Amino acid sequence: MSYRLYVRPVPPFSDPDQNPEAQLFNWVLHDASGDAQARGIGDPRNAIEQTLGQNALDNVLLIGLIPGDEALFCVADIPAKQSRFINQALPYAVEEQIAQDIDTVHLALGRHTDEGYPVAAIDEARMGQWVALLSGWDHVRLESIYPDAALLPITEGGWAICLAGEIALMVSDRGEWLSMQSANLGMFAHTLAVPPSEDVVAEVPVTLYATAEEFEVQQAAIGELMSPGRLTVRRETLELMPLELLAYAHHHHLCQPINLCQGRFSNRSNKANPLKPWKPLIAVAAVWFAIQVALEVGMGFYYQQQADELEQQAMAIYREAFPEDRKTDAGKVRRVIEGQLRVAGSQGPEVDFITLMKYTGQEYSRLPGARSVNFSSVNYSRTRGELVVDVRADSYDRLSALRNGLARQGLEAQIGSVVNESSGARGRLTVSGG
Template structure:
């Protein structure tokens, strides 16, 4: 019988490599029938491994869940069908949606939908730390790593929200996910309740998962989600920890998450290869291949020389058109030209509301302190791709710091309608994709 172990580490996450033996986890063990056989909260890795050993389990598939804000959701419109061409075009298709050097980002490809390919992006260094954290467990082998919010059950045409202490996990039927402070759910609901001008007003279904205790503690916040005529909110009570909801949704295919263990971070099953009996035949084929390569070596050198001449011709033509550009070389000229064509043909920013809200929330957390910065209202224009925030601060310097932080992330941020008052300064912050 195949078992699957879902493991979710507890904070802090600032340094994953520091004292890994002391890190605590929530976990649940599922059998092939979809029944939870064991679970635990705030347990050490050694305790979990001991539980597997006591039950005589080997080769258990380990599924690691990381915080949802560690990875971001993107869409890639790639017309190619062959995986080789898709992987080659993937960085160029999403680089404008990511406020980071694309070469330092690990991209995991998800399923293809009508809008394009779903993609998960995470910092390469951070992904390496998560991979190390979930690897080499006794009696278990790593099978997948997912952002935890991506495992929420899908709500058709709307959003799923799971209360998790001071934070909330969120996922939409488009496959996008995010995590935010529970106290900010009211602002998110206000944005959902204001439909784009080009859309017909309709109720957006929202399903909220949480324990009865969390519903009681977050009663004021949940009240802000009740927007008559626009949001249709339904509560689903949980008897245990949110991890069991996520594990249940994944095991029963109620969600469509993207496995981050791809490409350079893929994991192997560790089983004996079924191709082992065919090794003698492979050896004969290898000898034939070497002979064939030797025969074709001359033609290879010839084609390589032709390719070098074509690259020199391409660079010569590029230098004539852009004589002042000294950073472009034969290795990246194609990418530079494609980027210039994209910029020239772009009608506007491609960054959507969720991405703008994520980065604005991050800078708000960096700048705000002791109530020095507050958001009074948030509005989003889909046609202009702009997030407009009515913000108040103890001084204009605080507003300027918030704007500068967003600009440093590659976004375009402007502050207008500034009014200085005895209690501080207030203005209108406009954020777009740049």
């Protein structure tokens, strides 16, 4: 994880187009574990860049915190779930909550909640000025921009308030942020102390953050905040500037801010691609892979064509030797020839009645439980070279075993006219030389 640089412009705000060097910032630098490594109050941009350069830090993530009153919090109730439809419906869903022409407003979408989608609305031209002010720094790249009050740690069921001079930063438990004059805290407290008429009166927890000096200076405003009986105020004393509290809450996910860098202000397209240095090598590897695949495919077609030609030649030779055999194909020719050679080697070139009976008798004697197999009649056709045997057995499996044994000897064996009976099965076994 990279270093993070949190910067918060301090008033008066300069025009980034006219005199950006005059703008001063409060800032804090966090390492990957969230520990502060450097900080500054009221420093110009070049002083911050110089500090980063002296510490040999590069590609630091810059998180900009702009005044909370620059962006308006609103909620969009959109039933759609796909991002494309949500973005299309977003302007219409919040138009009535914004007192400005919606076409001149930049909208940033937050994570979906039970109430809908939280939305941050900011003037589009003003957003462009903030992006210009926080972009182009040495050693850093802009990661995100948030309303500063949105980074306060959330108080469950109530509000968190941070006193920062004349400004009070506030955020509710649903992520709604506000920035107001500290002198107006009493009015805000009385508003919270008045519950809706239909609700039961309950205490509202409020966490108040400030430095010891701020607590001393802001005693009158704090007294007005604590005067309504419905608010339960808990003080938290800060040892350092409020910016460090905001940075801590953001690093430890104690808040639910909305990143304003979305849409046309998104910085994703500017992020460095980690694969960019390897693109030439990837391109060469892709070309080599494509050539290799094409070569393998070409060789596959070539060898397949050679195999087809050899099969055709083998079948042509077989047809010349056995012109009457039309059943044998290229897949069975080897097995058939081996069987014929075995038969020819033992009995000569002619497969006659004696030879067929010999092999049939051998396979019959090898059957387990051969006595359960009976031959009822035996016929031989010299013209067809076939031995036809009517066979009866206690099961069809024995008939099938007899046929398979003859086939293993290279003979053509078939069983036809099979009849299953209560006592077994009977059929006609036809054996030929294959």
